[in-house]
Structures are given as C-alpha cells and as structure tokens.
Amino acid sequence: PQLTIQVEKEVTSTNDLLKKASIDGVDQPVLLIAENQTKGRGRFGRDFISNAEKGIYFSLLLNVQKKFNELPSYTILSAAALAAAIEKKTEKNCQIKWVNDLYYQNKKIAGILSEATTDFETQSITSIVIGVGLNFLMSPAAIPTELQEKVGSLFTEQPEITRNQLIAEFLNQFFDMLQDKEQNFLTEYRQRSFVLGKQVTFKQQGKICRGVAKAIGNTGELIVTLDTGGEVALSSGEISLSSI
Ligand code: BTN
Numbered sequence: 001p002q003l004t005i006q007v008e009k010e011v012t013s014t015n016d017l018l019k020k021a022s023i024d025g026v027d028q029p030v031l032l033i034a035e036n037q038t039k040g041r042g043r044f045g046r047d048f049i050s051n052a053e054k055g056i057y058f059s060l061l062l063n064v065q066k067k068f069n070e071l072p073s074y075t076i077l078s079a080a081a082l083a084a085a086i087e088k089k090t091e092k093n094c095q096i097k098w099v100n101d102l103y104y105q106n107k108k109i110a111g112i113l114s115e116a117t118t119d120f121e122t123q124s125i126t127s128i129v130i131g132v133g134l135n136f137l138m139s140p141a142a143i144p145t146e147l148q149e150k151v152g153s154l155f156t157e158q159p160e161i162t163r164n165q166l167i168a169e170f171l172n173q174f175f176d177m178l179q180d181k182e183q184n185f186l187t188e189y190r191q192r193s194f195v196l197g198k199q200v201t202f203k204q205q206g207k208i209c210r211g212v213a214k215a216i217g218n219t220g221e222l223i224v225t226l227d228t229g230g231e232v233a234l235s236s237g238e239i240s241l242s243s244i
Contacts, residue, residue: 003171005031012039014059015113015131021061022117022127028063033167040133042111044238049144052153054137056163060130060174064116067124072178072185073220075100075114078130080189081173082110086154089161089169095194098213098222098239102134103194107152110134132170136163183218190216195241200224202239204232213239 004027011017011034018032034057040050050057064071079100086094086102094110095103102110113131118124138153177185190196195213202209202224211224214231221233 001029003029003031005033007033008035010034010036010038013037013041013131014057015041015115015129018059018061018129018131019115019117022063022129026061028061028127030061031058031167031171032061033058041113041131042133043113048111048113048133050133052135052138053142054163056132056134056136056167058132058167060132060171062128062130064125064128067122068118071125072183074128074130075112076189076216076220077177077185078112078114078132078174080185080192081177082112082132082134082170083192084173084177084188085166085169088173089166090154090159092154094192096189096192097194097241098216099220099236104152104154108150109152109154134166136166186216186218186220189220195222195239199242200239201242202234202237 014032014034014037016039018030021030037050037057040048040057042048076099079096079102082102083094083096086092092104097103100112101108111133115129116125117127119126135151135153137155137158139156140148143151193216196216198213200211200213209226211226213222214225215223217223217233221235222239223231223233225231
C-alpha cells in the first residue's frame with residue numbers, strides 16, 4: 001500500500017488527529033508530520049513538550065487487522081527502527097530505555113507513544129498509531145532548567161542532515177523490520193538496551209520492587225531478577241534506573 005504523507009505547521013497532537021482519522025475510516029497508512037504540537041502527549045497521560053527549536057513530531061497510522069496475540073511488538077520495533085535510523089544517518093549511538101525511550105549521552109532525546117484501536121468482540125486490533133517525538137536540534141539553554149539533567153537533544157548545532165532525511169530513514173528501517181520474518185528487530189533492540197544488566201526499580205501492585213534487568217523476551221517483555229529472589233516478566237509500564 002502507498003503511504004500518504006501530510007505535513008502541518010501546528011496541530012494539537014499528531015497521535016490524536018490520526019486516531020480520529022482511523023475511527024473515521026481513513027484509508028491507511030498515513031504519516032502525519034507537524035512542526036509544532038500544542039497538546040503533544042507522552043505515555044501515562046504526561047505532556048510531551050513539542051516546541052524544540054527543531055523537533056521531530058510525527059505519527060504513523062497503520063491498518064493492521066490482527067488478533068491480539070498475533071501482533072509483533074510495534075513499540076519495540078519502533079524504538080529499534082528509530083535507533084537504527086539515527087545510527088545510520090548520523091553515526092551517533094543511541095540506547096533504548098525499556099520500553100521505548102531513546103537516550104543519547106545519558107539523556108532522553110526521544111519518546112514513542114503507540115496506541116491501538118481495538119475490537120473486543122473479535123479480539124483484534126484494527127489500527128495502530130505510532131507517535132514519535134525527538135529533540136532533533138535543541139540548544140541546552142532551550143531545555144527547561146529542571147529538565148536539563150534528564151533531557152537532551154540529538155544535535156545542539158545545525159547538522160548537515162535534515163529532519164526529513166531522518167524521518168525517511170526511520171520509515172525505511174520500520175518497514176524493513178516489519179517485513180522481516182526472522183524478527184531481527186529484537187536483536188537490534190537488545191543490542192541497544194540501556195537497561196540490561198542494570199539495577200532497576202518499578203512498581204507492581206502499588207509496591208516498589210527492585211532487581212536487575214536480565215533479559216528482553218521475544219514479545220518485548222523485560223525479565224527482571226528480583227533482589228528478594230525469583231523473577232518477573234514485565235510486559236508494560238515504566239522502570240527507573242538507579243543511576244537516573
Ligand atoms: C513519551 O516520551 O512518553 C512518549 C512521547 C511521544 C511524543 C510523540 S510526538 C508525536 C506524537 N504525538 C503526540 O501527541 N505524542 C507523540
């Protein structure tokens with residue numbers, strides 16, 4: 001199928017607009033790129049600041065029509081594709097903090113929000129929207145003081161590569177990984193992990209748990225060896241690294 005690309009100066013949230021388009025039955029796939037977002041959203045209902053001097057904000061709408069249990073992990077795949085695209089185009093190495101935050105020089109530079117539209121009657125997913133936000137060019141001064149320790153930017157000075165070139169490479173990587181029967185994206189993801197082997201903390205049923213991130217399973221789950229003994233497999237949620 002052909003990809004329709006739409007570019008806007010300012011939108012509320014590229015994810016919100018494409019989710020609405022999917023409900024309206026728009027013929028997919030669609031890529032919506034925005035220069036700015038007034039209501040950019042992150043995971044867990046957080047805001048995503050979307051006014052970098054030069055940020056990359058886009059969402060990809062795909063018509064998937066698959067049963068819940070037949071889906072590849074789009075979240076894992078998108079993070080692997082973004083890291084691979086950055087590496088190929090800029091020769092900079094990024095790490096992926098489970099599930100799908102990208103880190104460069106120990107600071108978060110990108111986040112991904114994937115949202116699926118589901119049909120519970122048929123136990124299937126009908127469409128998926130993958131939203132990517134990346135601080136492409138943001139001078140340290142443009143980052144709010146309280147975030148400076150945690151948030152960074154891929155570039156701090158105008159690079160030769162354009163934002164569009166990076167988005168195009170993301171799409172190449174994404175569709176290549178999606179079509180790859182061997183699921184090599186998992187290997188790509190694991191190789192760039194920012195968490196494997198590290199001490200992590202997370203909440204489970206209201207309780208704070210600690211352990212060491214041991215492995216990433218075949219459906220993208222994070223396997224943690226608990227300090228209290230035993231193992232858990234986390235399928236979603238958020239973890240903190242002791243050093244962050
Ligand atoms: C996160 O870090 O929690 C995820 C951030 C995802 C941000 C992107 S920007 C494009 C798309 N539109 C949104 O409203 N959010 C995603």
